[in-house]
Amino acid sequence: MNLTYVRIELFRQCRDVGNLMFTIVMPAVMYLLFGNMFGGGGESAGNGNVKFYIMASMAAYGAAVATTAIAGSAATESILGWGRQIALTPMKPSGFIGAKVCVALIVGAVSAAAVFTMGAATGAVADSWRIWLGSYLIAVFGAAIFALYGMGVGMSFKSESALGVASGGMVFFAFFGNVFLPLSGTMLDIARFTPMYGYTGLVRWPLLEGQGAASGGPVDSIWLLVANLVIWALLFATLALWALRRSRARR
Amino acid sequence: MNIQSPALTLDAVRKTFHTANGPLEAVAGINLSVGTGEIVAFLGPNGAGKTTTIDMMLGLTAPSSGTVRVFGKSPRTAVADGDISAVLQTGGLLRDLTVQETVTAIAALHDAKDRIDSVMERTDITALAKRKVSKCSGGEQQRLKFALALLPDPRLLILDEPTAGMDVSARHAFWETMRQDALEGRTVLFATHYLEEAQDFAERTVLIGAGRVLADGPTTKLRDLTGARVVSATLPTGAITALAVAALEALEQVSSVRLAGQRITVTGPNSDAAARLLLGELAASDLEITAPTLDAAFMELTGAKA
Numbered sequence A: 001m002n003l004t005y006v007r008i009e010l011f012r013q014c015r016d017v018g019n020l021m022f023t024i025v026m027p028a029v030m031y032l033l034f035g036n037m038f039g040g041g042g043e044s045a046g047n048g049n050v051k052f053y054i055m056a057s058m059a060a061y062g063a064a065v066a067t068t069a070i071a072g073s074a075a076t077e078s079i080l081g082w083g084r085q086i087a088l089t090p091m092k093p094s095g096f097i098g099a100k101v102c103v104a105l106i107v108g109a110v111s112a113a114a115v116f117t118m119g120a121a122t123g124a125v126a127d128s129w130r131i132w133l134g135s136y137l138i139a140v141f142g143a144a145i146f147a148l149y150g151m152g153v154g155m156s157f158k159s160e161s162a163l164g165v166a167s168g169g170m171v172f173f174a175f176f177g178n179v180f181l182p183l184s185g186t187m188l189d190i191a192r193f194t195p196m197y198g199y200t201g202l203v204r205w206p207l208l209e210g211q212g213a214a215s216g217g218p219v220d221s222i223w224l225l226v227a228n229l230v231i232w233a234l235l236f237a238t239l240a241l242w243a244l245r246r247s248r249a250r251r
Numbered sequence B: 001m002n003i004q005s006p007a008l009t010l011d012a013v014r015k016t017f018h019t020a021n022g023p024l025e026a027v028a029g030i031n032l033s034v035g036t037g038e039i040v041a042f043l044g045p046n047g048a049g050k051t052t053t054i055d056m057m058l059g060l061t062a063p064s065s066g067t068v069r070v071f072g073k074s075p076r077t078a079v080a081d082g083d084i085s086a087v088l089q090t091g092g093l094l095r096d097l098t099v100q101e102t103v104t105a106i107a108a109l110h111d112a113k114d115r116i117d118s119v120m121e122r123t124d125i126t127a128l129a130k131r132k133v134s135k136c137s138g139g140e141q142q143r144l145k146f147a148l149a150l151l152p153d154p155r156l157l158i159l160d161e162p163t164a165g166m167d168v169s170a171r172h173a174f175w176e177t178m179r180q181d182a183l184e185g186r187t188v189l190f191a192t193h194y195l196e197e198a199q200d201f202a203e204r205t206v207l208i209g210a211g212r213v214l215a216d217g218p219t220t221k222l223r224d225l226t227g228a229r230v231v232s233a234t235l236p237t238g239a240i241t242a243l244a245v246a247a248l249e250a251l252e253q254v255s256s257v258r259l260a261g262q263r264i265t266v267t268g269p270n271s272d273a274a275a276r277l278l279l280g281e282l283a284a285s286d287l288e289i290t291a292p293t294l295d296a297a298f299m300e301l302t303g304a305k306a
Helices: A003-014 A017-035 A050-080 A082-086 A093-121 A129-142 A144-157 A162-176 A185-191 A195-208 A222-249 B050-057 B075-080 B099-110 B113-122 B138-150 B168-182 B195-201 B219-225 B241-249 B271-279 B294-305
Strands: B008-019 B022-034 B039-043 B065-070 B084-087 B156-160 B187-192 B204-209 B212-218 B229-234 B256-260 B263-268 B285-290
Touching: A003 A017, A003 A093, A003 B099, A017 A050, A017 A093, A050 A082, A050 A093, A050 A129, A050 A144, A050 A162, A050 A195, A093 A129, A093 A144, A129 A144, A129 A195, A144 A162, A144 A195, A144 A222, A162 A185, A162 A195, A195 A222, B008 B050, B022 B050, B022 B212, B039 B050, B039 B195, B050 B065, B050 B156, B050 B187, B065 B075, B075 B084, B084 B138, B099 B113, B099 B138, B113 B138, B138 B156, B138 B168, B168 B195, B187 B195, B195 B219, B204 B219, B212 B219, B229 B271, B241 B256, B241 B263, B241 B271, B263 B271, B271 B285
Parallel strands: B039 B187, B039 B204, B084 B156, B156 B187
Antiparallel strands: B008 B022, B008 B065, B204 B212, B229 B263, B229 B285, B256 B263
């Protein structure tokens, strides 16, 4: 890992104000909107309150969208020929992907931190600091699978619109992944197979330990959530690898 | 390290792409050896296979068959060791980085931070340091890419159409910088489709077309090869064309005489004698003398080999 390269790449991403609004400001604002939609949000939920539940959901969404957008920018760079420029240096493809994922995780961490700060300031409560920390760390590191997703989709399409497709897909996954609104019935049954379900469920695990948003609803085992995350991670990794090979073969 | 090993060798290198319309042979068997310190022009029209061949020299693409060695090593090893570097064709820069950031990022990957200042000075981009790449002109971007190529202090420098998209003055300034650099004893191979760039800068020219080496030798020889000029004129009405053709064919160094109506076309290196004859004795009008284009030279070469 080349730290100077990561630093310059990070500065570059930070200058893209439009992208930062989308990846950092928007999830925080969405937390404020959703957080006040269900009454005060002060009702207890699991080991904290409803506001914490919504905060964790939005932090997960923010971190995932941030890693998708940053990693997806690898596609635009490859169209610009930057990958060929990099190929003239001793840095290996794995180093390039590593640096990209590293920058994506840093921006994702900032995005999740923005939502958590907003939550702390507006009344999100949990029984212990361990719940805060656990939820935050799972949000940040779990978002790595969406870096694979962003890279895979970005390189499959090989055009400027790839990023839009990847980000648009995230909104869809978030709705059908039980992230924005608590789903029930058939919708919830379908949701269990979508890529954000396992990840968000794990981010909420320290708070809810698998319970649904509505008390008395079905309880997910941690293994179901982990299995969802692992299977989608494998699928996205396969997609990213396939897209990388394909983009090379075309040269 | 073996000092005797040439800077670059290509041995029966081929590259076939699989396209929707079936296999496409971009490089159809190239043999080439470049010695240390040589300056070689890689001359050919667009689509001749220049970029594909260069990609294989740099290890960006693997050949379908044959071998490429750079200072006796595999291209990827040579790139990792900083022995070979390149200015690639248009593109290859991030538009939202500044010039300084671009140089710093690539220098970090080469572990060559100590060379940043001297390289930027040498390529005349120090004054542009804080400018965004997107705000740089084509010539400035090309100088930046040249700076990136110099960072590892390569022994072999490859330039793929380095002046594409530059105006005449920028092109001259670029080659002026190159000339100074070449004096340091680097081996340089550059691709171009401008005949004059090869003539002005390279001692040796490798002419390639349709993925093959058509000619390889001193650039001055190439000038002879393409020295044939075309003289055409319109004969006066009523002139006996057969006599005119016979008179022109009798001239020395005339390779062909063609007639279309009253318009007569003479090809050969001795254009002066043909012109004198046409305007004088033959009383022809509308005289035109044209130097051959590179394309014409290629046709002549490929025609000769067929």
